[in-house]
Amino acid sequence: MTWHGTDGTPRLHIVTGKGGTGKTTVAAALAAALAGEGRRVLLVETEERQGISQVLDVPPLGTEETEVATGLDGGSVWGLSIEAGAALVEYLRLFYRLGMAGDLLQKMGAIEFATTIAPGVRDVLIGGKIYESVRRTASGRSPSGRSPSARRTRDRDAPPAYDAVVLDAPPTGRVGRFLDVTGQLADLAKVGPIRNQADAIHGLLHSGTTVVHVVTLLEQLPVQETLDAVRDLGADGLRIGAIVVNQARDDTVRSTVDVIATQEPDPARLAEQLESVAIRTTPAMIDGLVQTAAEAVQRRDLELSLEEAVAGAGRPVLTLPHLPEGIGPDAVWRLASELTDQGVQP
Template identity: 50%
Template structure:
């Protein structure tokens, strides 16, 4: 029965995109640029007059670095405007602050919570009960997704929420912890919080997008994460292949370079046309570089096949050769819209 449910979920997910969701969870192996992609996605979603909240939960202040803004506090702050009058707000969700908010909301004990914080009790509690910590973090995200605002046309404070989530190796457990806690807490506020998180994650409002590079380890982690997410019946979204580098040689030259059969005389003639003396050493070095380039292109092609086998929509972003800045971030947002990752 569980397998049938999982297969049914996969059939449904294969038809999705562009991603008209309230919650976009972005994960990826460290170093793949998931925070950059999450930020570009938030800008893309905000384009056209939408209000979007971009959140992080790991305390690393990477969103602040991307937007070149002071460190984020546990308070939503506007960090960017989007074309068409849209706005991107950002929030660093902190477990201790989330617990204080939780104590105030359900027990009117925020003052007592601050005292507990001073003596280290809150840190102790969230350390020995990491499941509770993650429920508090995801609970804050859920609250932002559902928060009403009667002054806005949608009736909601945010048109979409983007979560810069933990990396692929931990994202399934992070998102599924509410299910584990719900099984332990049979009643009370913690159970209600866990149930609320599960409702958002499984209501069709959420998509978990994965960021990868065309390299063996990031692709393998992406494949493993998709399998784990599907096994947990969590909604797998798209795959964003980041840092794409186009081939610098045509297919015939790539084949010859990889086989070591490049026409060295033709290569020397090309060097001479640039005004440089084509010494044997220079020609040989360029031939070796061409061979290495051809090998990389072949490896990337193999990884692309593995990504496509996941049967998810795939979007691509180029390598920012000159580094990331706000201008490039807006360009990335435009590229995601052009590829119809968002409508």
């Protein structure tokens, strides 16, 4: 089985997960892993959180694609923050030839109006940008470092501008609605360019080009939401890729706890053993050690049952370690190499 568990060769990787599970970090690591051997990967965020720039420690992303990380073997990750208002202005410029009117519309509050109140329009606009970045071709790779959007072309035989596009998608609670672009539009737009665009996005999202990966922690609530998301998104006809267990404890900790679990700690014996290595004990200290050990076992048992639940979803599982010192560019590359070791490849 492939690392993503589908038989296609996906180029659009949608990363979702419960809030707080480290979805942005995982999306960045996945982008870096896919950017090996001189490949170009676009990493996209859609909720204007500037999460990518924080994780990769680069200046805030704008609506122009910029290089945010370079691999040692020539691969590159580009970043883009899609903002619905800017996408609408661009859209109007393309389809209605409203060059200068964009600013005017912005000032009047018309852009905010159209992107916030009209159900689904915002998602179609954002989806449209993603669609375009997946479908865009490069007529040749100039090493000039110019933004790829500057050399867009409609040449069908040319290679894609990006080998992969990774989307740091909205959290599990909102992602279903976000990806259901056509359903959201409902009777708002039955015909016309918006409708056509929605249909095209729908086609892309439901094709072999797209997979949805779900990030979780080994905690009750995130696992529950992950299983719900796998079920619901699958029922919507989306292809589910891997489940990424993030911030997992490393195996040596697990095996230490396994040793503890083999027998109930005996306080008297424990005190005796500690005295034998010149540690002066107090009853409070022994109680503390016993309690800490018991909680570690409890925690391990919970994790084991959650791991089983995750495995039960029938999707490939990728596991990333907990990095206590926090997340920065180095950590992202480290996680990327973990993913590569677990079989993640373009």
